[in-house]
Amino acid sequence: ETGVTQSPTHLIKTRGQQVTLRCSSQSGHNTVSWYQQALGQGPQFIFQYYREEENGRGNFPPRFSGLQFPNYSSELNVNALELDDSALYLCASSLAETSGFEQYFGPGTRLTVT
């Protein structure tokens, strides 16, 4: 069984640029959630996708957008990067039909905006 993977591991971007982060869900999982974790803070929910549709969104502006593909892999896109977007971005996959909605997290992508 393959776990959740994310790419790239690290990324450095300049303010105003756009970035795409990628996540490959655990085998068999149909739901993916994205979280932003600033230094010293707990992760904050960005949004969730279920069967390629956005299924919920946290308090993040529209410049944070996502996609989920038929194979349940996912992308997080951030436009017009700001310095405060510097954080660890985590994706988590789960199988919606199981009890508990237990989520399995990937290792994260460290984004630095300069």
Added chain:
Amino acid sequence: KQEVTQIPAALSVPEGENLVLNCSFTDSAIYNLQWFRQDPGKGLTSLLLIQSSQREQTSGRLNASLDKSSGRSTLYIAASQPGDSATYLCAARDQTGANNLFFGTGTRLTVIP
């Protein structure tokens, strides 16, 4: 909006000691509560998940309890080891919509050999 608080923010204990990490949440209408471990710069590893109908869960040296009515959960670690050094995060799962997790800011644990 659900708010999750973890106390203490940091804890340093000698090897072998038993310890308790605390988590409190403001909205008792949760689906379940999950404890995670995070090593520096890494992702989250799930430790224990307690359903809202349960009182506790155990895995090895770890025991987590849940008191929904008082909005509290504790993680008990027995006979701590240096390898337990990490940040421990608790997260309450929302009952509605995306069932997303609301995280605390974590307790950074250091176990001294």
